Amino acid sequence: MDLIGHVRCFVAVAEERHFGRAAARLGMAQPPLSQRMQRLERELGVRLFDRSSRQVTITRSGALLLEEARALLDRSEEFLACATRIKDGQSGLLRAALPSGLARETVAAILADLHQHHPSVELELEELSTTDQLARLASHDLEVGLIHHPCDVAGLELGPVLRCELGVLLPRASLLAARDEVPLASLTGLGLVLFPRADAPAVYDDLLTTCARNGYTPDSLRHGQGDSFVHGLILSVNAVAFSPPDRGTAAGSPSSEVVWRPLAGAPLAWRYSVAWPHGRKDTAIHAFADAVPRALWNTAAVSTDPPPRPLHLRPASEYWL
Structure with missing residues (x-):
């Protein structure tokens, strides 16, 4: 009945x-x-x-x-x-991810934007590498994420590609810290602290290739991501790291032993875009896809990067240890 x-x-x-x-x-x-x-x-x-x-x-x-x-x-x-x-994606659980290294202000702005415009969406937010995000988007264990380019975007729809220029983190006592801008070639002889290659292989290779083309071959490579750990390596193993300016703000305070300086010519940048499975048009996914660029624009000094350059997978790095 x-x-x-x-x-x-x-x-x-x-x-x-x-x-x-x-x-x-x-x-x-x-x-x-x-x-x-x-x-x-x-x-x-x-x-x-x-x-x-x-x-x-x-x-x-x-x-x-x-x-x-x-x-x-x-x-x-x-x-x-x-x-x-x-x-329709207007309420319920939205499984989303962000990469590590975003400024806390950016993460807070994303959450505030979603709460303001879509309070009924229950957000399950994780910090995942681009590699993990791509795997979980493909297996439908993730509905939307913010990924680094270049990477394999087959089967995905993308939001606008945004560029965030990278500078270099140096010991305050370094002679290079006295410069307003630091050429990549002037880092010769110094090691580099970089994220693990497995997190985003094409991004890793692309960054080292750009360094090599601009005259910098790291003396050694060490891997780390947390600010405290990376700063500790910079101060103890004759190394530098690349970072967006928002992460260098606190490090550039007079009391810090690590400072951030822009790179001459801005040769390095993170390139981001929101990605979700092709054909999905849920309201919640598009709300996340709108909120993330707004937050990056307001907190992370990004600019629009025209495609297809950041979406192209280059060959493996021209640099090897």
């Missing part, structure tokens, strides 16, 4: 006190309506109406059930509306 349908018929008859008017209100013929009421009474074991040739009177039992019936219909409508919102 279609319980919701039968209850809807019961409420209509109870309110109209007339099978003909109730049938017209429901857009159905009177005989099927009468049959539905008879079946509902049999299923419930309760007589709902007293019928005569002239009128329909709701019984005491029917009157007691009427408010419950109305509440059930209200809940069923809320249930269906919620299902529609979930289907």
Whole structure:
């Protein structure tokens, strides 16, 4: 038995006190309506109406059930509306990811934007490398993420590609720290602290290739990501690291032993875009895809980078240890 349908018929008859008017209100013929009421009474074991040739009177039992019936219909409508919102991506759980290294202000701005414009979206946000994001997007364990270019974007739709120029983190005591800009070639003889290659192989190779083409071949390569760990390596192993300016702000304070300086000619940059599986048009995904660029524009000094350059997978790095 279609319980919701039968209850809807019961409420209509109870309110109209007339099978003909109730049938017209429901857009159905009177005989099927009468049959539905008879079946509902049999299923419930309760007589709902007293019928005569002239009128329909709701019984005491029917009157007691009427408010419950109305509440059930209200809940069923809320249930269906919620299902529609979930289907359209307007509410429910959105599984999203960001790469490591974003400024805390950027992450906070993304969350604030989503909460303001789409408060019904429950966001499950993770910090994942580009490699992990691509794998989980392909397996449908992730719905949207912010990835680094270049990488393999087959099967994905992309938001605008944004460029964030990189500078160099140096010991304050270094002679290079006295310069307003640091040429890449002047880093010769220094080691480099870089993220693990497995996190974004094409980005890793592209960065080392650009360094080599601009006259810098690192004396050694060490891997690390956390600010404290990276700063410790810079101060102890004769190495430098590349970083966006927002991460260099705190490091550039007078009390810090590590400072950030721009690179001459801005040869290095992170290139980001939001990515999601091709064909997905959920409202929540597009809300995330809108919020992330806004946050990067407002907090991370990004610029628009015209395609297709950041989307092209170059050969492996021209530099080897």
